Amino acid sequence: MNTAYHLLSSAQPLGTSINERAAMLDKTRWASVFSFRELQNLASYLAAYKISEGTVILQEGARELYLCLLIEGKVNVLKKDSAQRDQLIAxxxxxxxxxxxxxxDGQPRSATAVAATDAVLLIMSKDEFQRLVNDTPRLALKLYGHMASLLSQRLRQVSAKLADYLHDDGYLG
Structure with missing residues (x-):
């Protein structure tokens, strides 16, 4: 296993082919953004893993750089509050x-992600992402755009929740 994923040391690599990983991608929201041919190309930069419930996937503050696409299962996202207690945020x-x-952005992880159930992940390391950029810049740009869209959607959701929270607590009129 790539050392970039040491938090996933208990993960079982799945010996999947590129076509099997592309089929996994095709069952996600990525299928609405990428053609199947593009998914096959992306699959060549991804590794598949099976993890057990309770496995830490991402650790707040860690500097390991990889993207995870959850294929099966559920994950809880936790963020430390000002008292350093984990709070479930998603x-x-x-x-x-x-x-x-x-x-x-290469910055430390902003939250911790823990498998709430057994799960299957597709993972792209920073090195593999850089290889994608070098090999297929147009596809890498499309992936960047997709990630930017996902982050924008999340920011909009968080902003709405923050506005509700501030309103409910009397901070906003």
């Missing part, structure tokens, strides 16, 4: 991604 379900921010 549930991630099959077809959703984790780790885009660190892959894009």
């Amino acid at each position: 549930h991630v379900s099959a077809g959703m991604t984790l780790g885009e921010m660190a892959l894009i």
Whole structure:
């Protein structure tokens, strides 16, 4: 296993072919963005893993740079509050991604992600992403655009929740 994923040391690599990984991608929201041929190309830069419930996928503050696409299972996302207690901030379900921010900006992880059930992940390391950029810049740009769209959607959702929270607590009129 690539050392970039040491948090996933208990993960079982799945010996899948490019076509099997492309078929996994084709069952996600990525299928609405990428053609099957593009999914096959992307699949060549991804590794498949099976993880057990309770496995830490991403650790807040860690500098490991990889993107995860959840194929099967559920993941809880936790963020430390000002008292350093883990607070559940999101549930991630099959077809959703984790780790885009660190892959894009190279900054430490902003939250911890823990498998709430047994799960299957497709993972792209920063090295593999860089290889994609070098090999197929147009596809890499399309992937960047897709990740930017996902992050934009999440920011909009968080902004709406923050506005509701501030309104409910009397901070906003």
